[in-house]
Amino acid sequence: MTAHADAPTAQTEPAMAHEEGHAALADIVRGALEWVTAHRDRFALPPDVLETHTDLNWSMKPLGELARLSTSITRAAHTVADHHDDPHWRQLAEIARELLDFTWSEIGEGRVLRELARLEPHATYPLEIYAAFASAGLRDEHFEEFTGTLVRTRAWASTEQQPNRRLGVLAAEHQARLPSHDDPTEALRRTWLGALPEPWTFDVTAGYALTHTVFHLTDWGARPAGVPADLDTYLHHWLPCWLDSCLEDQQWDLGCELLAVGASLPEPYPPDRHLPVWREVAGRRAPDGSLHEVGAEPPDAFAHRYHSTLAAAFAAALTAASTTRSRPSESAHRDAHPGHPGHPAHAGAHR
Amino acid sequence: MRNLSGAVCDLASEVVSVLRDGGHRAVVSPNGQGPDAELGVAAVRVLGADVLLPSTLHRHPPAPSDLQLVREAVRTFPPGGDASVSTEWSHWAMRDALRRHDPAAAAPRPVAAEPVGAEPVGGEPVGGEPVGGEPDTAWLSRLTWQELTHQLAVLGALAVPPAVTGPSPVVAAAAPRTLDLARGFVRAVRRRDWLQAAGAGRWLAVLDSDATPVPATLGLETGLEFVLRMGGADPRVALHAHAAQLLRAGAAG
Numbered sequence: 001m002t003a004h005a006d007a008p009t010a011q012t013e014p015a016m017a018h019e020e021g022h023a024a025l026a027d028i029v030r031g032a033l034e035w036v037t038a039h040r041d042r043f044a045l046p047p048d049v050l051e052t053h054t055d056l057n058w059s060m061k062p063l064g065e066l067a068r069l070s071t072s073i074t075r076a077a078h079t080v081a082d083h084h085d086d087p088h089w090r091q092l093a094e095i096a097r098e099l100l101d102f103t104w105s106e107i108g109e110g111r112v113l114r115e116l117a118r119l120e121p122h123a124t125y126p127l128e129i130y131a132a133f134a135s136a137g138l139r140d141e142h143f144e145e146f147t148g149t150l151v152r153t154r155a156w157a158s159t160e161q162q163p164n165r166r167l168g169v170l171a172a173e174h175q176a177r178l179p180s181h182d183d184p185t186e187a188l189r190r191t192w193l194g195a196l197p198e199p200w201t202f203d204v205t206a207g208y209a210l211t212h213t214v215f216h217l218t219d220w221g222a223r224p225a226g227v228p229a230d231l232d233t234y235l236h237h238w239l240p241c242w243l244d245s246c247l248e249d250q251q252w253d254l255g256c257e258l259l260a261v262g263a264s265l266p267e268p269y270p271p272d273r274h275l276p277v278w279r280e281v282a283g284r285r286a287p288d289g290s291l292h293e294v295g296a297e298p299p300d301a302f303a304h305r306y307h308s309t310l311a312a313a314f315a316a317a318l319t320a321a322s323t324t325r326s327r328p329s330e331s332a333h334r335d336a337h338p339g340h341p342g343h344p345a346h347a348g349a350h351r
Numbered sequence: 352m353r354n355l356s357g358a359v360c361d362l363a364s365e366v367v368s369v370l371r372d373g374g375h376r377a378v379v380s381p382n383g384q385g386p387d388a389e390l391g392v393a394a395v396r397v398l399g400a401d402v403l404l405p406s407t408l409h410r411h412p413p414a415p416s417d418l419q420l421v422r423e424a425v426r427t428f429p430p431g432g433d434a435s436v437s438t439e440w441s442h443w444a445m446r447d448a449l450r451r452h453d454p455a456a457a458a459p460r461p462v463a464a465e466p467v468g469a470e471p472v473g474g475e476p477v478g479g480e481p482v483g484g485e486p487d488t489a490w491l492s493r494l495t496w497q498e499l500t501h502q503l504a505v506l507g508a509l510a511v512p513p514a515v516t517g518p519s520p521v522v523a524a525a526a527p528r529t530l531d532l533a534r535g536f537v538r539a540v541r542r543r544d545w546l547q548a549a550g551a552g553r554w555l556a557v558l559d560s561d562a563t564p565v566p567a568t569l570g571l572e573t574g575l576e577f578v579l580r581m582g583g584a585d586p587r588v589a590l591h592a593h594a595a596q597l598l599r600a601g602a603a604g
Contacts, residue, residue, distance in 0.1 A: 196568045197568075197570075198568070198569065198570035198573060198574060199537045199568065199569060200536065200537045200540035200541060200569075200570075200574055200577070202537075202541065234568055237530065237533070237534075237566050237568065238534070238537065238568075240496065240534050241534045241537040241538050241541065244497065244538055245538070245541050245542075248542070335530050335531075
C-alpha cells in the first residue's frame with residue numbers, strides 16, 4: 001500500500017507542513033525544468049517537419065506540450081513569486097519563460113503553424129497548438145486570419161473528435177479570438193467529466209479525458225472560475241480515490257495531472273490531501289530531477305520521461321500558486337456535511 | 352473434509368438464500384450439522400450476527416436452531432484478552448442480536464450508555480460471560496478513509512439500521528463519515544476487492560440519510576449491481592450486496 005492521500009493532520013502544525021510543502025514544490029519545479037532545459041534539443045523541430053513522412057507525434061506534439069506547460073508554469077511561478085516576494089520562484093518563472101521563448105522560436109514565431117495549417121487546412125491541431133502561444137500573448141495575426149475562414153465551415157463544427165478534445169478546440173478558438181463553433185456549456189456536458197459519472201468507473205483513459213476537460217475549462221489552471229460548481233464538488237469528492245489509485249498503480253504522469261486538476265479548482269484541493277501525494281511523487285523522481293510516466297523501474301528513454309517531467313513541474317507550480325488564492329483549508333472542513341461537526345476527530349465519540 | 356472458509360461460504364450462501372426468500376425458514380438445517388458440528392459453529396462465529404440477518408431485516412422470529420447455533424458460537428468463541436476491537440464488536444453484535452431475538456434470555460441489551468468497565472448489568476448473561484457496556488468506537492474516528500473502509504467492511508455484520516435494531520455505537524460513529532466510506536467503496540471497486548466493496552456498500556445503504564447523505568454521484572445502486580455481477584460468486588460478497596439492496600429498497604426502513 002502506498003501513502004494514504006489524507007494522512008491525519010491533527011499532530012502536524014499545518015503552517016509548518018505548508019512551508020515544507022512550499023519548498024518541496026519549488027524543488028520539484030526546479031529539478032524538472034533543469035532536466036527539460038538540459039534536454040531542450042530533443043524538443044527541437046526536425047528540418048523536415050513539414051514533409052508528409054514526418055511523424056508529428058514525435059515532433060510537433062512534444063513541442064506543443066512544452067509550449068503549453070511552460071506558459072502555465074511561467075504564469076503560476078510569477079503568481080507565487082509576486083505573492084511571497086520570492087526571488088527563488090521568480091527565477092523558476094524565468095527558466096520556464098526561456099523554454100516558452102525557445103518553442104516560439106522553433107515554430108518560427110507562428111510561421112511553421114501557418115504552413116502546417118495550409119498543408120492540412122481542416123485539421124484542428126495547428127490551432128490547438130497555437131492556442132498555447134496565444135494564451136501567453138504570443139500571436140500571429142496571419143494564422144488567426146487564415147484559420148478564421150476555416151472555423152466557419154460546417155465541416156469544422158462537425159469534426160469527429162473526442163468530446164474533451166472538442167472542448168479544447170473551443171478553448172483554442174477563444175484564445176485565437178475566433179468565433180466559437182459550439183456552445184461550450186453543451187460541449188462540456190458531452191465529456192466524461194461533464195456527465196458526473198460514477199467515480200468507480202474511473203480508469204486511465206477516463207482520467208486523461210477528465211484532466212484535459214479541466215485544463216480546457218481553466219486555460220490550464222489560469223482561470224479556476226471556469227469550473228462549474230457541480231464539477232468542483234464532484235472533483236473534491238472523488239479526487240482522493242483516484243489519486244490513491246494512481247499512487248498504487250504507479251501512474252505518476254496521470255497522478256501529476258490529477259494534482260494539477262486539484263490546484264485548478266475554484267477552492268483548491270487542500271494541502272493536507274495533496275502534500276502526502278506530493279511527497280510520494282517527489283520520492284519517485286530520478287536524481288536528475290526527471291519523473292517517469294508509469295511503473296517502478298524508471299526507463300531512461302526521453303520518450304517515457306518528457307511528458308511526466310513537464311506534468312510534474314506544471315502541477316507543482318499550479319499547486320504552489322493555488323495556496324496563494326486561499327488559506328490552506330483542511331479537507332475535513334471541505335467535506336463536512338451540513339449540520340454536522342466538520343472534523344472527523346470530533347465525530348463518532350459516542351459511547 | 353471441509354475447511355473453515357468453505358463452511359463460511361456455505362453458510363453465507365444459506366443466509367443469502369433465506370434473505371432472498373423472505374426470511375421464513377431456518378438458515379441452518381436443524382439436522383444438517385452432523386460430524387461437522389464444530390466447524391459449523393466456527394463458521395457461525397465468522398459470519399457473526401449475519402446468521403440472524405434474514406430474521407432481523409424481514410422482522411420474523413428466527414428459527415430456534417439458528418438461535419441455538421449463535422448462542423453456541425458466542426459461548427465457544429469469546430474474545431480473549433488480546434482480541435482485536437473488531438473481534439470484540441463482532442461478538443457484541445451477536446450478543447445484541449440474541450437479546451433482540453430471544454427475550455427468553457432475559458438479559459438486557461448491552462446499552463450504549465454503559466461504558467467499558469462499568470458494573471455488569473443484571474441478569475444471567477447470554478453465553479455465560481460478563482455483560483458490561485461495549486467496546487470502544489473512538490478509534491474509528493482516527494482512521495484514514497482507506498483504513499475506515501477496511502475496518503467497517505470487516506464489521507459488515509454490524510451494518511444494520513438502528514431503526515430495526517436500536518441504537519448502535521458503531522453506526523453512530525460511522526455516520527459522519529459517509530463521504531469517506533463512499534471513497535472507500537470507489538477504491539475497493541477499483542482494486543477489485545469485491546468483499547470490501549460489498550461491505551462498504553452495505554454500510555452506505557445503512558448510513559445514507561438527509562443528515563449524512565451518500566453523494567448521488569457515487570451511483571450506489573448501479574455500484575452494488577456491478578459488485579454483484581463481478582464478485583457475487585463469492586457468497587460473502589453476495590450476502591453484503593443483497594443486504595444492501597434490501598436496505599436500499601426499504602425492506603427494513
